[in-house]
Each structure stands twice: as C-alpha cells, then as structure tokens.
Amino acid sequence: MKRVYLDYAATSPVKDEVLKEMLPYFSDVFGNPSSVYSYARESKKAIDKARDIVATTINAKAKEIYFTGSGSEADNWAIKGVASALKNKGKHIITSKIEHHAVLHTCEYLEREGFEVTYLDVDENGFIDLVDLENSIREDTILISIMYANNEIGTILPIKQIVEIAKRKSVLVHTDAVQVYGNILIDVIDLGVDLLSLSAHKIYGPKGVGALYIKRGTKINSLIYGGAQEMKKRAGTENIAGIIGFAKAAELAIENIEEHATKLKKLRDKLIEEITKTIPHIRLNGDPIKRLPGNVNICFKYIEGEALLLSLDLVGIAASSGSACTSGSLDPSHVLMAIGLTHEIAHGSLRLSIGDFNSEEDIDYVLEKLPEIVQRLRDMSPLYEEVIGGN
Numbered sequence: 001m002k003r004v005y006l007d008y009a010a011t012s013p014v015k016d017e018v019l020k021e022m023l024p025y026f027s028d029v030f031g032n033p034s035s036v037y038s039y040a041r042e043s044k045k046a047i048d049k050a051r052d053i054v055a056t057t058i059n060a061k062a063k064e065i066y067f068t069g070s071g072s073e074a075d076n077w078a079i080k081g082v083a084s085a086l087k088n089k090g091k092h093i094i095t096s097k098i099e100h101h102a103v104l105h106t107c108e109y110l111e112r113e114g115f116e117v118t119y120l121d122v123d124e125n126g127f128i129d130l131v132d133l134e135n136s137i138r139e140d141t142i143l144i145s146i147m148y149a150n151n152e153i154g155t156i157l158p159i160k161q162i163v164e165i166a167k168r169k170s171v172l173v174h175t176d177a178v179q180v181y182g183n184i185l186i187d188v189i190d191l192g193v194d195l196l197s198l199s200a201h202k203i204y205g206p207k208g209v210g211a212l213y214i215k216r217g218t219k220i221n222s223l224i225y226g227g228a229q230e231m232k233k234r235a236g237t238e239n240i241a242g243i244i245g246f247a248k249a250a251e252l253a254i255e256n257i258e259e260h261a262t263k264l265k266k267l268r269d270k271l272i273e274e275i276t277k278t279i280p281h282i283r284l285n286g287d288p289i290k291r292l293p294g295n296v297n298i299c300f301k302y303i304e305g306e307a308l309l310l311s312l313d314l315v316g317i318a319a320s321s322g323s324a325c326t327s328g329s330l331d332p333s334h335v336l337m338a339i340g341l342t343h344e345i346a347h348g349s350l351r352l353s354i355g356d357f358n359s360e361e362d363i364d365y366v367l368e369k370l371p372e373i374v375q376r377l378r379d380m381s382p383l384y385e386e387v388i389g390g391n
Contacts, residue, residue, distance in 0.1 A: 003316040004362045008202070008294060008355030009151055009179060010320055014245065015204040015356075021248040022206065025241035033238055034227060043240050050247035054211055057254045058196065059187040066212045066230045067243050071178040071199030072102035073223070074212040075145075077234070078174040078195040079106045081220035082143045083115060086172075090140030091115040096128050097338040098150050100176055104334075107145075120146075124339050125287040126155035130165060137169045148177040148196075149184075152335040152351060153286030154295025156184070163192040172218065178202055178210075182253035183261060183293055194218045200242065204356065205249030209242035260356060264293035267354050267363050271296045274367045279374055281387070283345065285336065294354035299341065302384040303348045303377040311373045317366055320351045344383075 014022075025046065031039025033047055048062070055062045068074045083093065095107055097119045107117045118136045120128045128146065137144075144166050149156045159175050166173045174195035177186055182203035188196055196213040200206055214220055214233075226235030253260070272284060275298060285297040300308065305321030312319055332346035352366070378384040 001316045002365055003318075004358070004365055005318045006352040006354060006358065006362070006366065007318050007320050009292075009351065009353035011201050011207065012204045012355055013357070014206055015249065015252065017252060018205055018245045018248045022241045022245040025244050029240070033240065034229060043238075047238055047240060047243055050243045053247040054198070054250050057186070057250045058181075058198075058213060059189050060213050061216065063231065064188075064213055064216055066214060066234050067238065067246070068210045068212055068234060069208055069236075069239070071176065071197050071202075071210040072100075074197035074199070074210045075100065075102040075174075075176055076106050077212055077223040078197060078214075078220070079103065079143065079145055080110070081223055082172055082174070082195070082218075083110055084221040085219040086142040087115075090138075090142045092118070092138050092141045094118045094120065094133065094136050094141060094144045094146075094171075096120045096122060096146055098122050098126055098152075098335045099145070099147055100151055100178070103145055103147070103176060122338050125290075126150050126153050126335070126339055127157065127287070128162075130158070130161055133162065134165050134169075137166070137171060141169065141171050143172045143174060145174040145176070148175045148180040148186075149292050150286065150335060151179045152333055153297045153339070154179075154291035155286045156180070156290045156292065159193065160191050167192065179292060182250070182257065183264070185254070185257060188213055188215070195220070200246035200249055203249045203253045206242045206245040209239050209246045211246070261293040263356075264354050267358060267360065268294055268296055270360070270363055271352060271354075271366065272298075275370065278367070278371045283341075285339065285341075285349065292353075296352040296354070298350055298352075299336070299345050300348045300350065300374050301345055302381045302387065303374060305347055305349050307377055308348070308350055308373065311377065312369070315369045315373070317369065320353075321349055 029042045031043045033040055033044040051062045051065050055065045095103055111117055122128055146157055146162055148159050163173050172194040175193050176197045178197055178199045181198050194215045199210040222233055224235045229235055229238055281301040283299040309321050332343055336346035336349055
C-alpha cells in the first residue's frame with residue numbers, strides 16, 4: 001500500500017543533513033556550555049554559531065535570539081513575560097479568536113490573574129478587521145499578539161500593518177510565526193515586531209526546540225528561572241544537539257525557500273482545483289490567495305472529519321481534521337467556528353498540508369482515493385440522503 005504523509009503543518013521528519021549535523025553533539029561534543037573547560041567551550045561555540053545562523057534567517061541580531069523548548073514555550077514566554085514586566089503600566093492584551101492554543105490558553109491564564117484580554121473577531125477567511133484592532137487599543141493595552149499565519153486554514157495575516165497601528169499607540173507586538181518560518185521569508189526589521197516565535201520541527205528539524213526573537217530593548221521577564229543560560233533570560237542546560245539541528249534546518253530552509261514555496265504552491269493548487277472539480281458540497285477554508293503555500297483546508301458537508309481521517313489512514317494517507325474528536329473532545333475547531341461555520345460543516349473538515357518530500361504522484365494518489373471515500377461516507381449519511389432526495 002502506498003503511504004502519503006500530508007500533515008507537515010503538524011510536524012515534519014528530520015532531514016538527513018540535519019541529523020548528520022546533530023549526531024556529534026549527543027556523544028562527542030557533550031560538555032555543559034556553562035562550564036569553563038575545553039569540553040564546555042566547544043559546546044558554547046557551537047551554540048553561538050547556531051544562534052548567529054537562526055538570527056540571520058530572520059534578519060535579527062544574534063543577541064535577540066533566545067532558544068526555547070518549543071514554539072509553545074516561546075508563545076508563553078512572550079505573553080507572560082511582557083505581562084509580568086509591564087503590569088504596572090497596564091493589564092490589557094489584544095489577540096484574535098483564531099490563535100494557536102499556546103496563545104489562547106496563555107491569555108486565559110492571564111485573565112485568571114487579573115488581566116483583561118480582547119479576542120478580536122475574524123472574517124470568513126480568517127482576517128481581523130484593522131479598524132476593529134485600532135479601536136480595541138486602550139490606554140492600558142500593553143501587548144498585541146496576532147499570529148503571522150493560521151496553522152489550520154493557512155491564511156496569512158497583515159502583520160506589518162498591525163505593527164504600524166500598534167506603534168502609533170506605543171503597544172508591543174508579538175507574532176507566532178511557527179507556520180510561516182521556512183515557507184515565507186521573515187524580516188523582523190521590515191515587519192517591526194517586538195517578539196516572534198519559531199519552532200524547529202516544522203522546518204525538518206528536531207522536536208523539543210524553538211526560539212523567541214526579542215527585539216533589543218523590549219521589556220520582558222523570564223518564564224523559567226534557575227541558571228544564567230540564554231543570556232540570563234531562560235534557565236536550563238541547553239539542548240545542544242537540538243539547537244544545532246534547528247540551525248541546520250533553518251539554514252537549509254532559507255537556502256531553498258523559493259524553490260520550496262513554488263513546488264508546494266503547485267501541488268496545493270492542483271489539490272484544490274481537482275477536489276473542487278470532482279467532489280460536490282465542499283467549502284475551501286482560508287483565503288484562496290493569501291495562504292501558506294502548502295495548506296489545503298476543505299470542509300466536506302454531510303460527513304464527519306474523524307471518519308474521513310480514519311478512512312484515509314486505511315489507504316495510507318495521513319492528514320488532519322479541524323474536528324478535535326480524536327483528542328477526546330466533540331467540539332469542532334475553534335478556528336472554523338470563528339470564521340462562521342456551523343458545527344455540522346466544521347466537523348467535516350480536512351487539512352492536507354504539503355511538504356518537501358511530497359511528489360505529484362502523492363497528490364494524484366490522494367485525488368484517486370479521496371472522492372471514493374467521501375462518496376462512501378456520504379452514502380451512509382441520512383442527512384445526505386435527504387439532500388440528494390431534494391429535501
């Protein structure tokens with residue numbers, strides 16, 4: 001049976017070049033970077049080099065890059081750290097209703113700690129209203145956290161314009177750029193953001209390592225306390241091998257970014273076009289133009305997303321759904337609900353996210369199997385029977 005992996009937005013395999021770069025740091029170069037002898041200096045030198053590489057990929061300074069344990073940690077640190085540092089100035093934060101849970105749950109935590117959070121509505125494609133954003137800024141607003149691109153529907157948000165609005169009111173801006181990194185060139189100077197979150201495992205690097213860009217001069221408290229690692233901002237012995245792998249993956253991603261994006265767009269557009277032609281009663285989620293190059297998110301009416309995922313898995317296709325059924329919840333995706341879908345339609349969502357290792361043959365295989373599966377599931381649906389019966 002052919003196997004096709006189409007869930008790169010969830011995670012990606014570690015590339016051979018990345019693994020090769022990491023291996024010596026598990027056993028040969030193993031010194032604790034915080035020590036003073038030669039073993040430690042080798043490790044410290046490697047981390048410094050990695051920091052330089054990651055900084056260069058987003059046009060930042062090396063001293064503005066802080067390695068973390070994940071993109072989620074970077075999000076938590078950005079929001080909690082600024083909230084803690086600026087709480088005497090104000091306790092109001094602005095975000096959107098389609099953020100990653102690492103942002104939303106952090107904001108919910110801060111609400112329990114006495115902060116106020118405004119959750120901006122989005123339109124049917126996932127865009128916030130910039131006028132609404134500006135009107136939501138108050139005297140006590142200290143931070144705006146809006147993702148660069150949505151992880152489910154792929155919509156790319158106008159971060160530069162958001163920053164322009166924020167700066168007029170002297171408000172800090174954080175953006176979760178985990179899904180954008182390696183797909184679209186990031187220039188923190190051009191964007192003007194104060195904080196930006198990254199993750200390694202979405203760009204063919206290892207899991208368990210991320211980074212937070214903190215613009216020089218930004219007031220932020222630490223999230224993790226202990227030793228003096230990460231320029232005294234983030235305690236804990238560094239994940240040396242992970243950091244080295246992150247840097248190599250970042251280097252490869254930026255070197256090949258145009259070729260990568262062109263390939264993914266071609267496969268993405270073929271998927272969308274052919275699914276639209278061959279399968280009725282569907283809805284494309286996210287902006288059709290301003291979307292991530294490898295993202296396809298479609299709702300198939302009259303079927304359940306979980307059943308669709310399991311059926312695809314049986315023919316070797318790995319994808320994801322906006323429905324959270326498989327994680328023990330019957331609630332549909334908060335993103336799909338925020339863009340105005342009903343529970344019934346949102347439950348039939350499918351996200352296919354394309355990556356470097358996919359081929360046109362993979363897409364053809366999906367296009368062969370998907371219509372059959374959708375039709376079989378609809379044939380078992382009483383609701384679909386009513387629809388084709390004219391009711």
